[in-house]
Amino acid sequence: MDNSIYKAYEDEIQSLEEEIKLLTEKYEDSQQESTSFSDEQILMSIKSLETEFQGESEGRESPSDLKAQLESLERGLSFLMKFTGIQFTSHSKKTVEKTQNRTVQKHRLLGNCHSLSFQLEFQLLEIQNKENVSAVITDLSIIMESGEDSDMSKFVSSTEERGNLLAFFRSLSCYAEWYEHRRSTFLHFK
Amino acid sequence: GVLAHLELLEAQAREAAVKQEEREQQEEKLARLKARVQELRLQRDELRAKVDLQQKGQPGKEGAASNPAQPTARAVIEWKIRSIKAMLQVFYLTGISGKLTKQGVCFCISTAYEGTYLDSYYLDLLTKPEVQIYRHSVPVFIPLQQIAKKYLQTDIRRFLSVLSDHLNAYVGRRHQADQLQEHFSDQIEGTLQRNSLCNLLVFNYNVSSTSKTFPFNVRLLYGDLCCSLPTEVTVSCTPDAPASLAETAAAHSDLFRRVGLHKAFRSFSGAAGSVA
Numbered sequence: 358m359d360n361s362i363y364k365a366y367e368d369e370i371q372s373l374e375e376e377i378k379l380l381t382e383k384y385e386d387s388q389q390e391s392t393s394f395s396d397e398q399i400l401m402s403i404k405s406l407e408t409e410f411q412g413e414s415e416g417r418e419s420p421s422d423l424k425a426q427l428e429s430l431e432r433g434l435s436f437l438m439k440f441t442g443i444q445f446t447s448h449s450k451k452t453v454e455k456t457q458n459r460t461v462q463k464h465r466l467l468g469n470c471h472s473l474s475f476q477l478e479f480q481l482l483e484i485q486n487k488e489n490v491s492a493v494i495t496d497l498s499i500i501m502e503s504g505e506d507s508d509m510s511k512f513v514s515s516t517e518e519r520g521n522l523l524a525f526f527r528s529l530s531c532y533a534e535w536y537e538h539r540r541s542t543f544l545h546f547k
Numbered sequence: 548g549v550l551a552h553l554e555l556l557e558a559q560a561r562e563a564a565v566k567q568e569e570r571e572q573q574e575e576k577l578a579r580l581k582a583r584v585q586e587l588r589l590q591r592d593e594l595r596a597k598v599d600l601q602q603k604g605q606p607g608k609e610g611a612a613s614n615p616a617q618p619t620a621r622a623v624i625e626w627k628i629r630s631i632k633a634m635l636q637v638f639y640l641t642g643i644s645g646k647l648t649k650q651g652v653c654f655c656i657s658t659a660y661e662g663t664y665l666d667s668y669y670l671d672l673l674t675k676p677e678v679q680i681y682r683h684s685v686p687v688f689i690p691l692q693q694i695a696k697k698y699l700q701t702d703i704r705r706f707l708s709v710l711s712d713h714l715n716a717y718v719g720r721r722h723q724a725d726q727l728q729e730h731f732s733d734q735i736e737g738t739l740q741r742n743s744l745c746n747l748l749v750f751n752y753n754v755s756s757t758s759k760t761f762p763f764n765v766r767l768l769y770g771d772l773c774c775s776l777p778t779e780v781t782v783s784c785t786p787d788a789p790a791s792l793a794e795t796a797a798a799h800s801d802l803f804r805r806v807g808l809h810k811a812f813r814s815f816s817g818a819a820g821s822v823a
Contacts, residue, residue, distance in 0.1 A: 402620035461618025526641035
């Protein structure tokens, strides 16, 4: 039995299935990234979900499962923000490139650490290797509210140059605490 | 004669039947595969059209809900869930992320060298009756117990911060050595010797001068475990090397103290790898 006659079709089937998976992900990413709902809309949706019939689920999660999942995620996020002191107030991302092994996303992140506000923009490149996923930051742009501090601006520009996002966050917490301490001390003596 | 002849005819008929069946199965399978290809092609083309329409419909970032139809409550919740998950992934980029568990918290410390994220390490903590490390993936040569003894009970944030310093520095040192071996192996003579903590590196590399190459020996000691630059550098050349090379050795020694290993080597190559 000569199996090579099937090979061309089987190869095409595999490549089509991969392409379909990728296109589906692209479509869903784009839907997710271009949509935005307000907190009121979300609260209203939670309420209306509670009145949905159980039988409607057919293979998807039940309304109570969805609600539980949402609450658990919100609890986790709230814990992290409280623990690290880093509060993200806005996050938007756009998938710029997506192939089987590579994903490039543009991120825009606003937030504050104690009383220091920051605005970040960067590009995140993720490459799927055999064993793991590698992530690289490029085009990092950092805007700090308290830009007058010369040490801070030197630190910010060297961090931007090297794409050193991790170092920025690690130093931010330290600096913010020190800044907060200095500010309250100053106010105390005023 | 007749019986044998009959048997032969029977065998031939059986063979022909088997071959016929094989042919039919083959054709059936081919037809199935062809149909599947058509089906998938159609699906793919529909998706392509959908995605193209999406791209055209959003020339820039409008921010407002782009669904013309009224989204279902389920769709809104699912959007919010994906949104929070994306935000949690961003926390990974800050260096400390984690999630609540039934018995406590599982933290994840991420490491990076400049813009490249490297390994991440897990710490599964119990919070009752007191804070304890239940499980972790921190390598054995990192002084985890020492750091825990000092900070875990009194200041968890400090504990994670100090541990993160150690891990990031270790990963940074290892990354430099790996990059050196990956990109500058032609300049390295023999093997690059290193310990598991990557705080002691010894190797030989070639420096060319007046069309001859001389081996330099380098010993790098990283005395500060929270730092990815060495505290002690010894660069030496062989006794038969010209005197001018001693200056080069001193210059290299100084460079290794200030700049990442692979970057130092990159700057050597930039200067055409040779010194007059």
